[in-house]
Amino acid sequence: MSAVLDSALSADAPSAAAAAPQAFDIRPLGGALGAEVLGLDLSRPVSEDDFRRIHRAHLDHHVLVFRDQRITPAEQVAFSRRFGPLQIHVLKNFQLAGHPEILVVSNILDAAGQPIGLGDAGHYWHSDLSYKDKPSLGSLLHAQELPAEGGDTLFANQHAAYDALPDDLKARIDGLRAEHSYLAKYEELRARSPWRPKLTQAQIDEVAPAVHPVVRTHPGNGRKALFVSEHFTTRIVGLPEAESRALLDELFARSVRPEFVYRHAWRPHDMVFWDNRSVQHLAAGTPDHLRRKLYRTTVEGS
Ligand code: SIN
Numbered sequence: 001m002s003a004v005l006d007s008a009l010s011a012d013a014p015s016a017a018a019a020a021p022q023a024f025d026i027r028p029l030g031g032a033l034g035a036e037v038l039g040l041d042l043s044r045p046v047s048e049d050d051f052r053r054i055h056r057a058h059l060d061h062h063v064l065v066f067r068d069q070r071i072t073p074a075e076q077v078a079f080s081r082r083f084g085p086l087q088i089h090v091l092k093n094f095q096l097a098g099h100p101e102i103l104v105v106s107n108i109l110d111a112a113g114q115p116i117g118l119g120d121a122g123h124y125w126h127s128d129l130s131y132k133d134k135p136s137l138g139s140l141l142h143a144q145e146l147p148a149e150g151g152d153t154l155f156a157n158q159h160a161a162y163d164a165l166p167d168d169l170k171a172r173i174d175g176l177r178a179e180h181s182y183l184a185k186y187e188e189l190r191a192r193s194p195w196r197p198k199l200t201q202a203q204i205d206e207v208a209p210a211v212h213p214v215v216r217t218h219p220g221n222g223r224k225a226l227f228v229s230e231h232f233t234t235r236i237v238g239l240p241e242a243e244s245r246a247l248l249d250e251l252f253a254r255s256v257r258p259e260f261v262y263r264h265a266w267r268p269h270d271m272v273f274w275d276n277r278s279v280q281h282l283a284a285g286t287p288d289h290l291r292r293k294l295y296r297t298t299v300e301g302s
Contacts, residue, residue: 016082019045026057026064033157033279034262035061042079042271043071051082058138059220062278063155063262066271069142073099073295076271080140080297087129087136087298090182090203091196094118096295105141106293107286115195117293122153122283124185125256126231127276128298131182133210136276137301143270147290153264154256154282155274158225161255162215165226173251176214176239180232182207211237214251218277219302225278226255255280277301 024040035057040050058064071079073096080086086101094117096102106117129136141153162170183204190196199207214236216227230252236244263284264272274281286292 016045016048016051019047019050021047022050024050026053026061028061029063029065029262032160032260032262033061033155034063034065034264037064037066040066042066042069043075046079046082055083058273058275059218062157062159063264063272063274065264066273067267068269069271070269071142071271073102076140076142076295076297077101080299083299084137085300087132087300089118089298090199090206091118093197101297103296103298104293105283105296106145106291107288108145108291108293119195120189120193120283121296122281123189123285124229124231125156125252125280125282126229127158127227127280129276130212130227130229130232131180131184131207131210134300134302135180135210135212137299138273138275138277139299140271140273140297142295143266143268144295145291145293146266146268147286147292149287150284150290151266151286151292152284153266153272154284155262155264155279156256156281157260157262158227158255158278158280159218159223160260161257162224162226164257164260165254169250169254170215173214173247177211177237178214178228178248179209179211179234179237180229181209181234182232183209184232184234209234216277218275220275220277223278226251227277228252228255229280256282 022040025038026035028035088100089103094104096104104117105121107119108116110116128139215224228251
């Protein structure tokens with residue numbers, strides 16, 4: 001077992017020691033990535049052995065789909081915390097009341113016509129919070145209300161994307177670093193979605209750009225993964241602007257080829273846990289007249 005697996009298991013798990021084991025299956029979805037977790041009830045305490053199995057499956061499959069989870073926001077927060085500290089999103093107006101760790105992802109308007117959540121989260125391919133010095137380990141998104149059509153989420157395997165690069169491109173990006181900024185597309189999104197708030201100076205300071213390797217070695221499975229995205233990556237450090245832009249555009253296109261992508265069609269009570277170190281994701285969009293609401297927790301990485 002890796003040191004990383006060990007350290008995650010030491011995370012806060014108050015009732016794990018006394019928890020009874022549960023009978024559940026982990027069934028690979030086939031294709032680029034992903035596995036379904038069937039028969040596990042996250043409203044009950046999860047034993048250390050069961051947690052260890054889930055953690056291993058997350059490292060192996062990158063996206064876990066926990067089916068039929070009738071859990072409260074507090075239970076989502078408690079389960080998420082077992083993987084590490086939770087990160088609070090800079091758009092605090094979209095926190096779930098009483099649960100600052102939960103970001104509401106929704107296109108629904110309240111009675112006063114105000115959005116209850118971040119309606120265009122995931123409009124561009126990205127890895128959550130890559131603009132932070134400590135980007136996210138993974139995110140857990142729990143379905144609350146789903147549209148009759150649309151609303152899918154796509155996940156692209158960044159280990160596979162890296163492995164498929166031609167050798168000369170691998171050599172070219174070896175050791176390069178890139179800047180990630182929350183502000184990169186913020187005004188563009190705000191022009192499309194005017195309900196996005198104008199950021200205060202304090203919020204802008206909170207999301208100062210961060211620099212990360214273009215290729216990261218995953219701390220949990222030791223594999224290399226591409227770590228750039230069209231949403232947040234602004235430039236390759238040290239390259240002239242035109243060269244940086246051309247290289248990023250090539251990497252963006254190579255990172256989300258159809259053969260690396262799993263498309264998740266949500267079912268009621270799904271909770272999906274993806275690894276932000278090994279996948280990028282994209283929200284495919286929901287027709288305007290249909291309602292969609294999900295709760296997201298985001299686990300801090302390294
Ligand atoms: C996200 O990018 O966190 C949200 C994805 C989605 O709404 O499908």
